[in-house]
Amino acid sequence: xxxxxxxxxxxxxxxxxxxxxxxxxxxxxxxxxxxxxxxxxxxxxxxxxxxxxxxxxxxxxxxxxxxxxxxxxxxxxxxxxxxxxxxxxxxxxxxxxxxxxxxxxxxxxxxxxxxxxxxxxxxxxxxxxxxxxxxxxxxxxxxxxxxxxxxxxxxxxxxxxxxxxxxxxxxxxxxxxxxxxxxxxxxxxxxxxxxxxxxxxxxxxxxxxxxxxxxxxxxxxxxxxxxxxxxxxxxxxxxxxxxxxxxxxxxxxxxxxxxx
Amino acid sequence: xxxxxxxxxxxxxxxxxxxxxxxxxxxxxxxxxxxxxxxxxxxxxxxxxxxxxxxxxxxxxxxxxxxxx
Numbered sequence: 001x002x003x004x005x006x007x008x009x010x011x012x013x014x015x016x017x018x019x020x021x022x023x024x025x026x027x028x029x030x031x032x033x034x035x036x037x038x039x040x041x042x043x044x045x046x047x048x049x050x051x052x053x054x055x056x057x058x059x060x061x062x063x064x065x066x067x068x069x070x071x072x073x074x075x076x077x078x079x080x081x082x083x084x085x086x087x088x089x090x091x092x093x094x095x096x097x098x099x100x101x102x103x104x105x106x107x108x109x110x111x112x113x114x115x116x117x118x119x120x121x122x123x124x125x126x127x128x129x130x131x132x133x134x135x136x137x138x139x140x141x142x143x144x145x146x147x148x149x150x151x152x153x154x155x156x157x158x159x160x161x162x163x164x165x166x167x168x169x170x171x172x173x174x175x176x177x178x179x180x181x182x183x184x185x186x187x188x189x190x191x192x193x194x195x196x197x198x199x200x201x202x203x204x205x206x207x208x209x210x211x212x213x214x215x216x217x218x219x220x221x222x223x224x225x226x227x228x229x230x231x232x233x234x235x236x237x238x239x240x241x242x243x244x245x246x247x248x249x250x251x252x253x254x255x256x257x258x259x260x
Numbered sequence: 261x262x263x264x265x266x267x268x269x270x271x272x273x274x275x276x277x278x279x280x281x282x283x284x285x286x287x288x289x290x291x292x293x294x295x296x297x298x299x300x301x302x303x304x305x306x307x308x309x310x311x312x313x314x315x316x317x318x319x320x321x322x323x324x325x326x327x328x329x
Contacts, residue, residue, distance in 0.1 A: 077275065079286050083319055084277045087326070134270075141274060150286040174262060208285075210294050214304075220297065222312075223305040232312055239316050247327050254328045 008150055012163030015146045015194045018187055019139040020171035022105075026135030028108030028175065034128035036114075041124055048224025049133075050140040058148060068219045072209025074149050075202050081142065086240060089192035093244045096251060149201065153260025196240070200232040281326055285318035 031039040063069055071202065091097035109131075116127040147164045151157030211220040222228035276283050293311035297304060 012290065021303050047270045076286060076290065079315070080275060080277070082280045083286065084279065086319075087279060087282060087323060091327075138270075196289050203312055203315050206290055207293060207308050207315075209303075210290060210297060212295055213294055220308050226323065228308075228312070235309070235312065235316055239320060243320065243323055247323065250324055250327050 009163040012160040016167035017166040023139040030128040032174040038125035038128035046136035075205025079202030085195030099180035268316040281322040288313040289318040
């Protein structure tokens with residue numbers, strides 16, 4: 001494998017591991033408090049729905065959308081996801097938001113599960129089924145988008161899928177062995193890194209895709225070609241460090257204005 | 261009706277997430293970039309680079325608005 005392919009596999013792996021860890025916490029909370037049968041049924045149903053979603057969306061995107069429009073749609077989505085993650089990472093690093101903690105999330109989920117009313121259909125606890133389904137599907141859709149877009153951008157979807165599958169298996173095995181949330185995974189740092197990657201690829205693609213509205217509808221080209229992705233990565237990292245230092249001052253000034 | 265509402269909420273949560281200002285910043289930055297490209301005042305490669313700067317700038321503004329809010 002080339003260095004670029006290893007980079008692609010590593011990107012898909014890191015992005016996927018964060019999502020898998022979050023999904024695992026939700027399913028564990030449901031399994032422990034409401035029963036494993038209902039939680040696992042929710043997971044299986046979500047995996048079936050995800051497979052169908054991936055085929056339908058992938059087919060529709062590739063068949064009906066011209067390349068530039070595909071870049072615009074997928075790039076904009078990646079950009080919004082990436083900047084949401086980057087926003088959280090900046091706020092956490094600057095102390096304006098509490099760090100995400102899987103053990104706290106697990107405690108909140110189990111408390112909600114204990115308080116929820118018991119309703120069953122076909123022998124399946126509805127609450128555990130719905131929460132497990134929603135958790136796995138929501139995190140899974142993000143993984144699908146990340147894997148497809150990273151894979152397409154490097155012309156190697158199988159390598160991106162491989163990275164995500166290895167991440168999924170590792171989280172599954174670690175979860176089965178530990179039987180508790182994977183709090184030891186440095187989730188906040190990983191999210192920061194993934195946010196930077198998604199924002200860089202997303203910005204590159206979204207701007208290229210604007211070409212769909214111009215002239216013959218072909219993609220725009222960045223100066224320096226693919227090297228622009230690296231420049232974007234450096235720019236997002238630099239501005240994120242500046243914001244980590246500057247935002248606490250912005251918050252203090254706002255508090256003083258309110259108090260005055 | 262509940263199903264449609266739930267479907268809409270799922271996609272809103274998925275695409276827009278916790279902070280709607282990020283999505284607005286991205287759409288505004290891309291719209292201004294498109295305006296620059298269509299006006300023809302800059303070569304398209306330069307306009308693309310301007311688009312990157314606009315995205316960073318609008319993101320910074322959305323974060324400052326968020327923190328001051």
